[in-house]
Amino acid sequence: MITIDPQSISTVQNYKLVTGSVVPRPIAWVSTLTEGGVLNVAPFSYFNIVASDPPIVSVSVARREGQMKDTARNAVASGELVIHIVSEHLTEEMNRTGSTLPPEQSELELTSLSTVPSERVAVPGIREALVRFECKLEQHIPIKNDAGDISNDLLLARIVCYHFDEKVVDAEKFYVHTNELKPVARIAGNEYARLTDPFVVERPL
Numbered sequence: 001m002i003t004i005d006p007q008s009i010s011t012v013q014n015y016k017l018v019t020g021s022v023v024p025r026p027i028a029w030v031s032t033l034t035e036g037g038v039l040n041v042a043p044f045s046y047f048n049i050v051a052s053d054p055p056i057v058s059v060s061v062a063r064r065e066g067q068m069k070d071t072a073r074n075a076v077a078s079g080e081l082v083i084h085i086v087s088e089h090l091t092e093e094m095n096r097t098g099s100t101l102p103p104e105q106s107e108l109e110l111t112s113l114s115t116v117p118s119e120r121v122a123v124p125g126i127r128e129a130l131v132r133f134e135c136k137l138e139q140h141i142p143i144k145n146d147a148g149d150i151s152n153d154l155l156l157a158r159i160v161c162y163h164f165d166e167k168v169v170d171a172e173k174f175y176v177h178t179n180e181l182k183p184v185a186r187i188a189g190n191e192y193a194r195l196t197d198p199f200v201v202e203r204p205l
Contacts, residue, residue: 007146016188019045024185024193028059029084029094031115032074033123034103039115040070041097041107041126043086045186046152055159056138057083060152070103072140072153079137080121081157084129088182088194093128120161130168130181134161 006014019025028047032040046060059081061072068076075081086094097107108115108126115124118134125132135157143152164171168181178195185193 011145019186020188023187025187027086027094027184027186028057029086029090029097029126029129030059030071030075031082031084031123031125032071032080033078034070034074035077036104038104039106039108039124040074040103042069042071043094043098044071047083050156057133057135057157057159059083059155059157060143061155062152063150066149068153072155073103075137075155075157076140076153078122080123081135081137081155082118082121082123082125083133083135083157084126085131085181086184087130088184090128091184091192094184118161125163130165131176132163133157133159134163136160 004017006017009017025045026047028044030042030044034040044059044061046058046062048058050056050058059071061069063069063072071081093111093113096110099107099110101107101110114127116127118125121134121136123134125134137155138158139156141154141156142150143154145151164176168177169175170177178198183195185195187193
């Protein structure tokens with residue numbers, strides 16, 4: 001067993017160890033609006049469920065050279081965001097929206113995707129996504145590194161409206177068909193994973 005002190009290695013080395021070990025990670029494909037009304041779209045794999053009562057999810061957005069990324073800045077300023085689940089057929093389009101663009105340019109321009117109006121927030125959603133969550137910002141938690149600088153913006157987002165394509169959900173049983181959703185997960189580097197060969201383990205009583 002190799003033992004490593006995280007304080008003895010670099011930020012990049014810590015990143016490699018964490019992202020290579022905590023796998024697969026779901027991807028939050030987030031749309032937000034700038035104060036000028038420009039639609040920002042970006043994917044984040046530091047994403048998970050926090051609670052179901054109320055329904056809250058988390059998205060952590062790493063800062064770039066100490067500055068907030070567009071997604072975090074927009075979400076904090078407006079208090080709104082839409083989170084989409086990435087399906088296999090949208091992987092290439094999602095990857096294009098990971099490009100670094102100025103705030104006044106929308107990443108959606110790099111894709112063939114279209115938007116759909118939201119019902120509970122002002123931020124539009126991505127029409128082609130099979131699942132999307134309209135969210136209100138519940139809490140913004142700045143994460144500081146050992147030097148005392150903010151390195152990440154942790155967003156806790158409350159889901160205020162769900163949207164599911166008919167083929168991915170049983171609306172009577174509230175069951176999501178993952179075999180139809182075909183969600184894509186992030187591994188490390190440029191690697192992604194499909195949800196294949198699931199198996200069942202019964203919980204103990």
